[in-house]
Amino acid sequence: MIDLHCHILPGIDDGAKTIDDSMAMARVAVAEGITHILATPHYKNGRWTNEKDVVLQSVTAVQKELDNRDIPLTIFPGQEVRIVGELMEDVLENKIQFVDEDNKYLMIEFPTATIPAFTDSLFFNLQKTGVTPIIVHPERNHAILNDPTILLNLVQKGALAQLTAGSYIGSFGKKIQKLSKQLIEANLVHFIASDAHNTTTRTFYMKDAYNKLEKEFGKEKLLEYKQVTKDIVNGELIHSAEPKLIKQSKFLGLF
Numbered sequence: 001m002i003d004l005h006c007h008i009l010p011g012i013d014d015g016a017k018t019i020d021d022s023m024a025m026a027r028v029a030v031a032e033g034i035t036h037i038l039a040t041p042h043y044k045n046g047r048w049t050n051e052k053d054v055v056l057q058s059v060t061a062v063q064k065e066l067d068n069r070d071i072p073l074t075i076f077p078g079q080e081v082r083i084v085g086e087l088m089e090d091v092l093e094n095k096i097q098f099v100d101e102d103n104k105y106l107m108i109e110f111p112t113a114t115i116p117a118f119t120d121s122l123f124f125n126l127q128k129t130g131v132t133p134i135i136v137h138p139e140r141n142h143a144i145l146n147d148p149t150i151l152l153n154l155v156q157k158g159a160l161a162q163l164t165a166g167s168y169i170g171s172f173g174k175k176i177q178k179l180s181k182q183l184i185e186a187n188l189v190h191f192i193a194s195d196a197h198n199t200t201t202r203t204f205y206m207k208d209a210y211n212k213l214e215k216e217f218g219k220e221k222l223l224e225y226k227q228v229t230k231d232i233v234n235g236e237l238i239h240s241a242e243p244k245l246i247k248q249s250k251f252l253g254l255f
């Protein structure tokens with residue numbers, strides 16, 4: 001099992017605070033069946049910067065500690081990149097850590113409440129250079145909760161989207177859980193990741209989410225979602241099903 005969104009690196013954002021926290025998270029991950037984690041510390045979310053070189057150094061240190069403690073887990077470097085106007089410049093200045101070695105996939109986070117007006121043009125510019133943006137946890141963005149066609153438009157133009165395991169199993173409340181299921185049904189998300197920050201309030205829930213996915217959508221969907229995580233890490237092309245519209249009426253009056 002591969003987890004493509006996790007705040008396991010110690011002391012650099014609101015995830016693990018110490019190396020012991022990182023190891024505790026690693027043990028929970030392994031117990032759930034996770035073999036590989038993409039470490040995705042926050043980049044420019046207003047509080048933390050965590051440029052590429054910082055991520056690489058931390059991943060090396062954490063991997064060494066995992067190996068010393070015989071914890072069977074592999075950590076890859078990544079970033080959860082807050083959408084910022086200067087992102088293309090940051091890519092050119094080598095501050096950005098992509099998901100895969102060929103720099104084809106990038107994890108992008110929107111602000112909690114809104115979708116910036118420059119999103120369309122930034123995604124267009126990224127895609128023009130061969131980069132596919134992966135929108136992290138769209139189900140937790142208030143604008144998308146109110147109007148999922150915002151996500152539909154971005155996915156139709158080629159963006160991918162990551163559903164958070166906790167959202168799907170209900171740890172962020174009923175509305176987000178309901179939307180999570182609808183996003184899966186409508187092919188508006190493409191895989192599940194944990195976005196784990198610790199082992200208590202924001203843990204992995206990957207096993208629970210995958211069990212639920214299999215129960216509600218069948219074995220084929222489960223295998224498809226797992227395959228997408230592999231393909232993304234390997235920089236392979238994703239052949240995703242046609243995204244569909246979610247009926248608007250269900251979302252009126254949420255906020």
Ligand code: FE
Nearest residue numbers: 005007080195
């Ligand atoms: Fe995150």
